[in-house]
Amino acid sequence: MKSLFLTLVSWIALGQSICHGQELIRVEWTAVPTSKVKLIRDFNEKEESKKITDSLSRVFQAQGFLEGFFQEKPQADTLLLLWNFGRLFSWEKVELEGIPEDFLRSLGKPGSHYPDPYLWIDRALTHAENQGLPFATLRIDRLTISDSLLSGVMVFDAGPRITWDSLEISGDSKTDVRYLQQVSRLTPGGIFSQEQLLKAAQTIRRSPYFSLSGEPELTFQTQQARPIFTLQDRRVNVFDGVVGLLPNENESGKVLITGEVDLQLYHLGGKGRDFSLNWQRLNIQSQALELKAKESFVFRSPLDVSVGFSLLKQDSSFVNRSFEFDFGYRVSDDGYLNFFNKRQAGDLLATDDLSLDQELPSSIDYRWNQYGIGLDWDKLDSPVSPRRGSRFQGTFSLGNKRILQNTGLPEELYSGLEESSAQYQGWFSGEKHVFIKSSWGMWIRGVGGFLQNQNLFLNELYRLGGLKSIRGFNEKNFFAKNFGYLNLEQRLFFDQNSFLIVFADLGIVENPYNSPKIDRPFSFGTGINLDTDGGLFSFVLAIGKSSAQPISFSYSRIHFGYLARF
Template identity: 60%
Template sequence: MKFRFEFLFPLLLFIPQNLWGQEIFGVILQVEGVPKQEAVYFKTQELASFQADSTLMQIRNKGYLQAQILKEIGGDTLLLRVKSGPVFSWNELELSSIPEEFVQDKGRPGADYPAPYLWIEDLLDFAENRGWPFAEVKIDSIGIQGTQLSGKMNFEAGPLITWDSLSIAGSAKTRVGYLQSLSRLEVGRPFSQTRLEHSTQLLRKSPYFSLVGPPEVSFQQQRAIPVFTLQERKLNVFDGVIGFLPNENEPGKLLITGQVDLRLFHLGGKGRDILLQWQRLNVQSQALDLNYKESFLFRSPLDAQVHFSLLRQDSSFVNRSFVLDFGYRISDSGYLNFFTRRQAGDLIDQGGMGLEELPSFIDFRWNQYGIGGEWNYLDDVRFARKGWRVSGDFAAGNKRILENTGIPVELYEGLSETSTQIQGKLEVEKHIYLKPVWGMWIRGAGGIIENRNLFLNELFRIGGLKSIRGFNEKFFFAQQYTYINMEQRLFFGQNSYLMVFGDLGILDNPYFSPRIDQPFSFGSGINLDTEGGLFSFVFALGKSNIQPLSFEYARVHFGYLARF
């Protein structure tokens, strides 16, 4: 046997899986010295014959230039008898016109390239990605002596092509400058087909628009102008959510809580985002979040964000946070950000001069600096079915405790006015595609904050629809926490599904007894994607050290997220 059978037979296995369901025409590959193999089936005789021709080309590319495949048709079976012939190799091949950089990288046709076809393909790819998309390669003066080949390889590069500014087709609002920065196609750099394909994949990941077909390239005066046809997505959001929960001040009655969520994306077609979110957590507690993001600041690779948040916790305290964040795309899926954050807390009700010890809340100021990152490998930025994402951040800085005039001075004795405080968070989510109508979503999250003098209004706030369901929003205080969310999703539309879920967490709060809490929750819900927006309904039951498992504490949330 003159060549390895292991190379040939797998070629017949590269058959689309959907053809196996209709076994109409079989193909058997027969090589001298190898036992007869089982048939592989195709829909038609034409497809089987095409596969035979492809197999022959693969054999010849391995150096068997005189290889032949004899076809014998018997009923519904095609028998391929392989006659390989001798292996030809290159003895003398003049490469004076071939770029030296390519020869040094790939070597000469020979042991690694018994036939020149693959070597020529690599050479053309080399030229195409260095500004010569119209390069040609020819073999001249071919000589044959036995199984030894000789000849001359002529390479004609053609004109050097460089990138020009890209163009946008259609009625998309996206600006050319933003798309140019996002694509990473640099004007004046040599044309590269690989770079174009890479840029296309980057644009397909954008949440702001989708690509309509592959890009077109117009060549004018040694310039390449890529043309992208975009279709804008409906991303702007107005969300109103209503929740019903027991009124702690009036037993037996329900308290209606609410949330307003306004998100404006890609304003002016420049990747500019604005977010406004307001929540009423209970009778006296409210939260406000404002966020502004500017992409590719001053045409640089940097993104900039400014974020402000305010939380009023009944009559106990008010917390404020101001963040300035700069982000940079380190890879196709990786994003790195650096930030500075100032957090402040102030007491509302000090408790009067009758205090004998410091309250669990404190007046403080915390200036911190941190680094964060995200690696996103989801198949869709909006409605993922498979893939995973991981994000996290770490911050450290000096915290200063302020003496409140409403609290006796002697209670602050022995308490360090300034100290170093650190904080870290990590979140991992995984989407598992099981069947077209069945999928799973799993998320794990954790966080820790460390300082020798920690107070309740400095701790993490978790609980609610975005963390541990079955509890009020920001229900738990935690110095350390970890939780996992698991959902089974039954899809009845592209982005609509029924779900059942379970959440499990472990929390550490030094001000509670016992300080370790292990809350869990479960329930079901529906997400319904419509032309105008997303309707959601969730019913959840939860249990913790301070909330029993009871239908009296069930959480029902529903809302309509309108996109425009």
């Protein structure tokens, strides 16, 4: 009997404990004292309710209800926490002591209402941090209370004025300190600014050459601040070999193997020096070569200088060459502006079969000297493998074109042709990355361009088509005076940089030497990008249709390659 009694008592105690643990805690308040609209939040744990009551208390006290508090009212199985406003305090007078005049000009004077002095203090201390005074203090002293009116003296102590020391790099990055100094814009001897430090960290995180590990550190010594950045070099150097299998148009039933070599070397010597080489074999007789080199912050100025050379041999018809000289300047963390001078030259290769023609051939000998401006606005979340964000690029150039008379063609063919005339062109590209789920994303890109002159010839036109523009066609298959195309791509991720793709490309191309002049190519297909320890393997199968190519598996294009990053 005694045992049964003890067991019963134990169960009752346990039941009371459980019931107490399940007590509801209700927090109730109104936005203003006169409001009849009650705001209610329910909690099962007192610690959770304390977070919101502490937060609300701070908000109301900042509004001037210094005596406000939460009153506890137990009700059955509910603990009611009800806010009582109390008196509303306001400031009668705030005197200023030692506050610099430039602070008052920038921020204005503190008002007479209660929140203003303390909000003004927060803004003033932030302003001080960005004016070389990170150790400044600002307090209200000699506080007096008369009824619900407050009076006090706002006292400012500037502390030592801090300037920037040279920055320091930790980690195993090869980055040169002087290069990072230019990128960060933290000039030794300049006034310390917390805001400037945060912007520098953001800029460094977006660098294509290296990443920032953690937050930057600061050390202070002899009134100087030394920022320390821990950097990790990215694997951005590229060696890319691509092989394409195409139907051989010269020998029926056989396959033509085309190729491309892409070498990109970045951040050479840790100074932002870049070099790239791209070679393509488009078909049996056609090849293309591009060389580029860039030097960042030339002579420690904010300018980048780059040079480029390209050559295109189109079977036995013509050869094009161009040389470009470019100045670039970072206008912001996202924007890059460049000015360039480009000289293009085109020459006919064989004129024997053209000498008896009664009109000029579609290609011609010319020289074009142009001056232009370009903009790159990059809001992508990563310079290497973006998942979110957008990017816009565009160029516009204007110059004088001269048509040269070829001695292999009859002189009368050039009669009435303007030897020298103005010519201009523009190009733009906009892309958007959409991250829908952890394993699903989309990539959308639109590209367009135009070329304007009263006498345009085939070897001056834009060239597009292939893996990097409109897939499902030979590389540089289309000649275009004006063009536009849209890339739509669904990506199914199964790793950070590995994904399956399903895509469609839609384009419009104007070629005055084609019939019809307006072509509307489109393509679709699938592929895979596979990220490995050594690099990126890609495989794409595309089927395209244009006015010159029917939609058929026999005209499908297979591109596969291996992009090695190191």
